[in-house]
Amino acid sequence: TLAPMDTLVVKKVERFSPGDDSAEVTLASGKGEIIAFSYPCDLSEGQAVPNLLHCMAEEVRSAHLSDWPESVKDALSIERLERVGPLGYRGCGRVIDQSAGLVEVLGFILDLGDLPCSGPVEFKCTRIDL
Secondary structure, eight states: OOOOOSEEEEEEEEESSTTOSOEEEEEEOSSOEEEEEESSOOOOTTOEEESOEEEEEEEEEESSOTTSOHHHHHHHTOOEEEEOSSSOEEEEEEEEETTTTEEEETTEEEEOSSOSOSSEEEEEEEEEEO
16 A cells, blocks of 8 residues: 655635635645645645644544455445535545554545544544644
């Protein structure tokens, strides 16, 4: 497997109102895009930022049970990221450092906090912060 990218690229910065210090920032990993909340935001399009996003996790659980058939486990372990709500996401990623709470999904490193297991996890978060 390839090592995750160390940086993400800022694709778009959308301030909540003119002159506002907070913004929605669209980030690209090379494998996907994600919208994160940034405050205070001094970013500009094309800028590289560290690949570590902090999540307000609602739910994190194993993507499958260990005694399930391999075909089912493989299907449930596919990396995915789906936007739910203005800044919320749900998806499935791979634990890369259980003690640090880090999960990789589509090239993004997410800090989900306490992880119940190693391997693939499903998650839902209300907001992702840069």
